[in-house]
Amino acid sequence: MARPLGEQQAGLASLFAQIGALASAQSAGQVSLPEPVQKAMQQILGLRLNSAQMPTAEDLQTAMRQSGQFREAGLLRAAGPQTSALPDLKSALMSFRALLQHLGADSQVTRPARQPSVPTRKGGPEGQAPQRAGGFWSGAAPQNLQALMKETDAALARMRLTQLVNAGLAGDDGPQAASARAMDTVVELPIAFGQETGVLQMQIGRDGANKEEDGEADSAWRLRFAMDLTATGPIEAAVTLRGGGTYVSLWVDRKETLDTLKGLLDTMEAAFADAGLDLQELRFMRGLPPKTAAKYGSLINRQS
Numbered sequence: 001m002a003r004p005l006g007e008q009q010a011g012l013a014s015l016f017a018q019i020g021a022l023a024s025a026q027s028a029g030q031v032s033l034p035e036p037v038q039k040a041m042q043q044i045l046g047l048r049l050n051s052a053q054m055p056t057a058e059d060l061q062t063a064m065r066q067s068g069q070f071r072e073a074g075l076l077r078a079a080g081p082q083t084s085a086l087p088d089l090k091s092a093l094m095s096f097r098a099l100l101q102h103l104g105a106d107s108q109v110t111r112p113a114r115q116p117s118v119p120t121r122k123g124g125p126e127g128q129a130p131q132r133a134g135g136f137w138s139g140a141a142p143q144n145l146q147a148l149m150k151e152t153d154a155a156l157a158r159m160r161l162t163q164l165v166n167a168g169l170a171g172d173d174g175p176q177a178a179s180a181r182a183m184d185t186v187v188e189l190p191i192a193f194g195q196e197t198g199v200l201q202m203q204i205g206r207d208g209a210n211k212e213e214d215g216e217a218d219s220a221w222r223l224r225f226a227m228d229l230t231a232t233g234p235i236e237a238a239v240t241l242r243g244g245g246t247y248v249s250l251w252v253d254r255k256e257t258l259d260t261l262k263g264l265l266d267t268m269e270a271a272f273a274d275a276g277l278d279l280q281e282l283r284f285m286r287g288l289p290p291k292t293a294a295k296y297g298s299l300i301n302r303q304s
Contacts, residue, residue, distance in 0.1 A: 005161040005170070010112035010154035011128040012190050015093075016197035018151045019044060021133030022144060032140040034103060037148070040096045047089050048192040049200070057275070063189045068093070068159050069166065089190070090159050097152045104142060105149035112154050118170075119162045121183045121203060124289050125236065127227035128188070128199035162186060181205075183222065193229050200227045232257045236288055245280035246272060251288050258286050 019041045025031040026038060033041075049055060049063045064070075068090025101107065116128050137143045164170035166185055183205035191198050202225040220242035228234040233254035240247045252258040261268075262284055272279040 009158035015151040015155040125226035129228040130196035
């Protein structure tokens with residue numbers, strides 16, 4: 001690699017902000033984009049998790065499969081009989097990049113001005129707040145295609161970096177990484193919230209699958225996630241499924257958001273019950289868990 005992926009990556013929120021701004025400008029007649037570009041942008045926007053209604057377990061499962069993190073495994077499965085690959089974000093962005101390049105946009109490797117910290121399976125999750133687009137040029141200006149190419153390249157670098165982290169080939173070199181218990185997978189899901197797009201970062205892990213591990217016969221699933229929306233501010237959660245019970249901790253940065261969630265306690269408990277989960281503990285905490293120092297570069301294990 002000419003540069004570490006960590007220096008090239010930018011959050012998915014920046015890409016969706018640019019696409020959303022240009023899609024709105026196209027609808028208002030302020031810009032004139034080629035029709036294939038318009039269709040590709042709508043396809044990419046359609047891969048977001050829609051928050052207009054409460055997502056179901058099936059919605060989250062589909063969003064995970066369409067995140068792009070499992071693209072290559074999906075292609076291998078699709079090569080079998082009577083199977084087909086679902087559309088996913090990484091494939092859509094790779095096709096979008098090829099289209100932009102065909103239309104004259106140049107790929108220029110740069111370090112984006114706004115970079116989220118490198119994904120991690122050992123540190124805490126970090127959601128990406130909705131971003132403001134970098135603006136647009138009126139008419140059929142080629143700068144619009146160039147702006148889309150820049151954001152697409154940065155988003156693909158982010159997705160490839162996350163895949164390397166999941167494979168144990170990058171990142172997770174912070175001061176607490178040596179002692180922290182790693183999750184199995186980290187995934188980032190774009191969420192449509194009104195006119196904004198935030199990014200939910202989710203970490204999933206399983207403990208005790210081997211009965212000899214930790215001396216426990218029952219396995220436990222761990223889930224951590226974080227998001228940062230304009231309406232809510234930063235929120236983090238830790239969920240554990242162990243011994244038939246479910247244990248949930250919520251950290252909320254804003255007092256008004258915390259008060260709102262506490263007011264929904266009965267609704268949340270009923271939702272767990274409807275899902276067949278035995279909720280043993282549900283804790284609300286003001287503030288966010290301590291973080292390790294943010295890292296914007298990435299160390300690649302080239303010997304693995």
